[in-house]
Amino acid sequence: MGKIGIFEVRHALLEIIKEFKTTSSDDFNELAYISATNKSELYLRDKLAIYFQKNYPELIVSREYLHKSGLLDDTNERYDIAILERVNNINVEPVLIIELKNWYCHDVPSKKVWNAVISDEMRVDLLSEKLGRLIDVIQIITFTHITNRVTDDLHNGIIKYQSFINDDVQKGKKKYPDEIDKYFNNWIQNDERDLVKIETGPGKYQRREIKNYFYVISKKN
Numbered sequence: 001m002g003k004i005g006i007f008e009v010r011h012a013l014l015e016i017i018k019e020f021k022t023t024s025s026d027d028f029n030e031l032a033y034i035s036a037t038n039k040s041e042l043y044l045r046d047k048l049a050i051y052f053q054k055n056y057p058e059l060i061v062s063r064e065y066l067h068k069s070g071l072l073d074d075t076n077e078r079y080d081i082a083i084l085e086r087v088n089n090i091n092v093e094p095v096l097i098i099e100l101k102n103w104y105c106h107d108v109p110s111k112k113v114w115n116a117v118i119s120d121e122m123r124v125d126l127l128s129e130k131l132g133r134l135i136d137v138i139q140i141i142t143f144t145h146i147t148n149r150v151t152d153d154l155h156n157g158i159i160k161y162q163s164f165i166n167d168d169v170q171k172g173k174k175k176y177p178d179e180i181d182k183y184f185n186n187w188i189q190n191d192e193r194d195l196v197k198i199e200t201g202p203g204k205y206q207r208r209e210i211k212n213y214f215y216v217i218s219k220k221n
Contacts, residue, residue, distance in 0.1 A: 006218040029203025032210035035144040041100035060084040096136045106168040141215040177213045194218045
């Protein structure tokens with residue numbers, strides 16, 4: 001089926017979001033539940049890995065990929081998803097790394113969000129250097145947006161960062177996803193990276209209305 005790139009990742013995410021809708025009701029949305037009760041990157045990682053392995057059977061899709069060369073300089077560095085191609089009957093090598101991060105809207109405009117993007121790019125660059133060839137990297141940055149303030153139940157131990165979310169909603173100064181768009185536009189000011197965005201519709205969990213914004217970033221090589 002060919003190479004997996006940024007638009008193939010976008011298509012996969014859209015298919016996964018569509019799947020969530022089939023399991024949802026007026027009062028319960030699967031992605032809303034996952035996003036409100038904990039960070040979603042591991043859940044989305046597994047969904048993506050399954051999608052790619054099912055739809056690209058000629059490739060090897062590894063979760064929590066650990067590169068092993070048999071040399072003394074092997075490390076325990078792991079990568080969320082690695083897409084590998086067969087070199088011969090016994091060897092496979094990574095051609096693409098996909099990294100996922102989940103933040104909440106109140107994390108904007110902290111520099112830690114962009115620092116994490118750069119950090120993951122550097123990790124893949126080091127792997128490319130070790131293998132002596134280029135490995136592509138695509139990052140999926142998700143922002144969870146709980147749009148309404150609920151104060152009479154469910155503390156931070158149930159709804160993650162509930163107090164920060166309520167504070168952000170109460171202030172009401174930031175408009176999402178506009179603030180996130182501005183954030184990335186400030187950092188991506190040249191042609192070094194491609195970016196595509198996906199916005200989910202609202203889903204409900206425990207009287208909370210929850211949206212997710214996906215920013216898929218690919219470093220041009």
